[in-house]
Amino acid sequence: MHHFVPRCVLAVSLLAAAVSAAHAQSALDRLKGLGGGRAQTALDVGSDVVKGLTLNDADIATLGAEAAAAYDAENLVAPDSDPYAQRLAKLVAGWENDAGLDLNFKVYRTPEINAFALPDGSVRVFSGLMDKMDDDELRFVIGHEIGHVKHGHSKARFRTAYLAQAARKGVASTNNAAGRLASSELGGVVEEVVKAQHSQSNELESDGYGLGLLQRGGFNAQAAVTALQKLDDGGPKADMLSSHPDPARRAQRIQAQIR
Numbered sequence: 001m002h003h004f005v006p007r008c009v010l011a012v013s014l015l016a017a018a019v020s021a022a023h024a025q026s027a028l029d030r031l032k033g034l035g036g037g038r039a040q041t042a043l044d045v046g047s048d049v050v051k052g053l054t055l056n057d058a059d060i061a062t063l064g065a066e067a068a069a070a071y072d073a074e075n076l077v078a079p080d081s082d083p084y085a086q087r088l089a090k091l092v093a094g095w096e097n098d099a100g101l102d103l104n105f106k107v108y109r110t111p112e113i114n115a116f117a118l119p120d121g122s123v124r125v126f127s128g129l130m131d132k133m134d135d136d137e138l139r140f141v142i143g144h145e146i147g148h149v150k151h152g153h154s155k156a157r158f159r160t161a162y163l164a165q166a167a168r169k170g171v172a173s174t175n176n177a178a179g180r181l182a183s184s185e186l187g188g189v190v191e192e193v194v195k196a197q198h199s200q201s202n203e204l205e206s207d208g209y210g211l212g213l214l215q216r217g218g219f220n221a222q223a224a225v226t227a228l229q230k231l232d233d234g235g236p237k238a239d240m241l242s243s244h245p246d247p248a249r250r251a252q253r254i255q256a257q258i259r
C-alpha cells in the first residue's frame with residue numbers, strides 16, 4: 001500500500017486511500033503513456049520550469065478555496081444535521097475568525113484518524129479522529145491545524161504541491177506565473193498537501209498555537225498532552241509518526257510548558 005503515506009495527523013482511511021490510489025494510478029498511467037525515458041525527461045523539464053514560477057498570496061487563497069471544494073466533493077462531508085458535524089460546530093464555536101483568519105470547518109465521515117488545513121482557512125476533521133478524542137483533545141488538534149494556517153505552513157505546503165502538480169500536468173506557463181489547474185486536478189493537490197510532511201519546527205510551532213487556544217478559551221490544557229499521547233498510543237500510528245514527528249516528545253514538551 002504505497003498510499004500508506006504520512007498524513008497530517010495520522011491515517012488509515014479506506015476512502016481517502018482509494019482517492020489517493022486513484023490519483024497515483026492516473027499519474028502512473030500518464031507516465032506509462034509517455035514511456036520511461038521520455039517521462040523522466042518531461043518531469044525534469046517540468047521541475048525546471050516550475051522553479052521560476054510564482055503563486056502570490058491572493059492566488060493561493062483563491063486556489064486553496066477551490067481545492068477545498070474539489071476535495072470536499074471527493075469525500076463524504078457530514079451534513080449539518082450529522083452528529084459529527086454538530087459536535088464539531090460546538091467545538092469550534094467562536095473560532096471562525098481566530099487569529100484574524102476566515103476559517104471554515106467540516107467533518108469527513110471516514111475512519112481515518114486525521115485532520116488538515118488549507119491556506120484559505122478550510123479545516124477538515126476526519127470522523128475517525130473524533131471517535132478517538134474527547135472534546136478538548138479535539139480542540140487542541142484543530143487548534144494545531146489552525147496554527148499551520150496562521151503561521152503560513154499551510155500556504156507553503158500548498159504552493160509546493162500546486163506547482164508540482166502544475167508541472168506534472170504541463171500547465172506551467174512561460175510568463176512566470178503558474179498556469180491554472182482544472183478543478184478536477186485540485187483534489188490531487190490537496191492529497192499532496194495532506195500527505196506532505198511538516199518539519200519538526202512547524203509542528204512545535206503549531207502545537208504551541210493549539211495549546212494557546214486551549215488556554216485562552218479556558219479549556220483543559222492537559223488535553224494537549226493526552227491528545228498527543230493518544231496519537232502515539234498503538235493503532236495506526238505509523239502515519240502519524242511520519243507526518244507529525246515524535247508525538248511522545250511533543251507531549252513531554254507541552255507537559256513541561258503547562259507545569
Ligand SMILES: [Zn+2]
Binds near residue numbers: 008148198206
Ligand atoms: Zn501538524
